[in-house]
Amino acid sequence: MRHAIILALAAGVPASGFAQDTAPDGPAMSYGQRPAYLADKLEDGELKDTLEACLGQSPERTDFSVGHRGAPLMFPEHTVQSNRAAARQGAGILECDVTFTKDKELVCRHAQNDLHTTTNILTTDLAEKCTQPFEPASGDTEASAECRTSDLTLEEFRTLEPKMDSSDPTAETAEAYQGGVAPFRTTAFADGADLMTHSESIELFRSLGAKFTPELKAPSVEMPFDGMTQEDYAQKLIDEYKAADVPPEDVWPQSFNLSDVRYWIDNTEYGGQAVYLDDRYEAEDEDEGLIDPTDPETFKPTMQELADMGVNYIAPPIWMLITLDDAGEIVPSAYAQEAKDAGLEIIAWSLERSGPLAEGGGWYFQSVNDTIDSDADYLTVLDVLAQDVGIAGMFSDWPATVTFYANCKGL
Known part of the structure; x- marks a missing residue:
């Protein structure tokens, strides 16, 4: 309590x-x-x-x-x-x-291309529709991806789960890429x-x-x-x-x-x-x-x-x-x-x-x-x-x- x-x-x-x-x-x-x-x-x-x-x-x-x-x-x-x-x-x-x-419906996102850091898209079947699929970190190259709202229909967009805006540039898997939340923020309400x-x-x-x-x-x-x-x-x-x-x-x-x-x-x-x-x-x-x-x-x-x-x-x-x-x-x-x-x-x-x-x-x-x-x-x-x-x-x-x-x- x-x-x-x-x-x-x-x-x-x-x-x-x-x-x-x-x-x-x-x-x-x-x-x-x-x-x-x-x-x-x-x-x-x-x-x-x-x-x-x-x-x-x-x-x-x-x-x-x-x-x-x-x-x-x-x-x-x-x-x-x-x-x-x-x-x-x-x-x-x-x-x-x-x-x-993709079907020209208006949605609330800070950027058209932020779904890879603000939702769970990379860990879903919709990841294959991303403009740039997930690339793991390798050597001096950081992990990366780019997923746009314009890659998805509204119906597909609605299936995503939002998360705190973050990514882990050292990630070798899409699941690990979901991390990286700034220490002064929290996931307690996500x-x-x-x-x-x-x-x-x-x-x-x-x-x-x-x-x-x-x-x-x-x-x-x-x-x-x-x-x-x-x-x-x-x-x-x-x-x-x-x-x-x-x-x-x-x-x-x-x-x-x-x-x-x-x-x-x-x-x-x-x-x-x-x-x-x-x-x-x-x-x-x-x-x-x-x-x-x-x-x-x-x-x-x-x-x-x-x-x-x-x-x-x-x-x-x-x-x-x-x-x-x-x-x-x-x-x-x-x-x-x-x-x-x-x-x-x-x-x-x-x-x-x-x-x-x-x-x-x-x-x-x-x-x-x-x-x-x-x-x-x-x-x-x-x-x-x-x-x-x-x-x-x-x-x-x-x-x-x-x-x-x-x-x-x-x-």
Whole structure:
């Protein structure tokens, strides 16, 4: 019994005897233990005092807290169970990354070609349909595979069992390749998880009292695919919200492809909240080489040009929005200021994805890694993003942290 309660608390699942709140339009909510754990680690000061004073409050759902693939810190991503956990942690907006099957049905997967790391496909008879069947590790060559949703029909996709996103590059068998889960994650909640189609995610999220932020994933196959163009694909996503009578104000469609965003703006009622997922830091200029990620003036199109196109929301990774000043303090970056000056709303990604921060925050915190040395820095960075940058929302792999902060600060 004691073990069951500990797991429930860690997962943010209500357990008898602990503070929770039942929303009229969603499941019972609980912060679990993680927000208190992070607040305890903060250095003494105003932020710690403020947050610790909020630890006894009842959680409320907030659109500031966005479930990134649900709650994949502990649950298999893009599953029914992962999103239920995110909703119980107060996420007001939930995400389905959208891709398509061989018969052009929309399903929730982070990438069209991730089935070999997010499901059990390699240990089933469907493994022979994979674009690249499993190859065992040999010498200096790592084990590999590539299995796409477009390799399978929807009926075949539904037979797969989801798992924590992982693989073991040293594996000599397909069964061993299923391992490799990061030590800061867990398989405790992976058994019996359920995959979803995009349309099923709409019904689930609505039943949970949450809003919607679908991401149109870049296809791994050449487009058009069996007659379906990229614009057909972008429209199909919107059509499933229209068919479900979901109002545009409840949907934030996302894409890294600016053409998708512009299509939604120019051709649908759902373009006003279309989110441009900004990866221009990876772009290259023919004359100048790699664009300087610290200098937004080198980005094309510029922030103002995006706004002039009708883009209202931009979503960069956390590190692009912050930097260190001469005193080593975390402050808003020039990128953040340029976006705000152009009138763009900012959504950041993704908190709680880096694991323990004792030795720095890795990719998501690269612009401020010199000062990242404690898990408490999840809250420190979130505070700068919310109060100084002024973000409109935060994606998180464990939404309870963001929900707690947002509730405490009245966001």
